[in-house]
Amino acid sequence: MKIGIFGAGHMGGAMIKGWIKSEKIEPSNLLVRGGRRGTAQSLQKELGFQLTSETSDFKQMDIIFLAVNTPLILPILNELKGLVETSSIPIVSVSAGVSVKEMQEIMGDNYPLAQAIPNTPVQINEGMTGIVFAENIDKKAKETIQFSFDLLGDLVEISEDKIGIFGTLAGCGPAFVDVFMESLADGAVLNGMDRDMAYQVAAKMVSSSANLLLKTGKHPGELKDGVTSPGGTTIKGVTALEKEGFRYATINAIDTIMKS
Ligand SMILES: NC(=O)c1ccc[n+]([C@@H]2O[C@H](COP(=O)([O-])OP(=O)(O)OC[C@H]3O[C@@H](n4cnc5c(N)ncnc54)[C@H](OP(=O)(O)O)[C@@H]3O)[C@@H](O)[C@H]2O)c1
Incomplete structure (x- = not known):
């Protein structure tokens, strides 16, 4: 498969x-x-993909992704319009x-379009991507888009009205988890742990706790109850977090983005 990407x-x-x-996907098949x-x-020097400055080269692609800053999406779609409309190359x-609707205003209701929100773990094939397909998209185009995202991790189809909250949780969330891991490591360093080891332990603990939730299907509260023995040390730590409004701070981070 030949993949074209702007940005x-x-x-x-x-x-x-x-x-x-x-x-x-061979680097030579990425334009x-x-x-x-x-x-x-x-990045090309590091990864060896094909570079171009010619929009017309994208006519040879099986699928095109637009990963540029938001104000550039529609202008680039306008550049592509005349080139790809007869070939119907899926554009994501x-x-x-x-929105898909805004893209359709340029490309028409029957053009194979999608709006996707990936997150940065796609780079290690562990992404969580949400996608909204254009209503009239055909099976072949949908399969091409799904195949390209399946290589990057999980893909979930969502309704247009949920794309905002999906992007906030899955797209912004990695930064919250990064801050959490950094803080955990700071706490460990404060108590004498070597910095490198503190990051390694914090990251592995977060990823394995997440996997435990995914693999057992248990409620996160039940998993927390399993670690907190009566009068024990862990419940003291949980209490200290709650005293500082940990849950509220987290809920409010999501809510603040949604209201911004
Ligand atoms: N970052 C995330 O976690 C995340 C998550 C989900 C969705 N997104 C979306 O992804 C898009 C890109 O975000 P980003 O964080 O990757 O931004 P970014 O790091 O600033 O990257 C934007 C890229 O677009 C390129 N670009 C600028 N003008 C261009 C043009 N005329 N033609 C082709 N490429 C052009 C830039 O190239 P130069 O640097 O060489 O100018 C740069 O490589 C945004 O729409 C954002 O909403 C981002």
């Missing part, structure tokens, strides 16, 4: 890394157009800020 920044670069790491700052050129935008 190789944080998200575009993460997707490119994931496809190459999957070993199902990238970047912007003025040269981010794509720097990964911007939270542009």
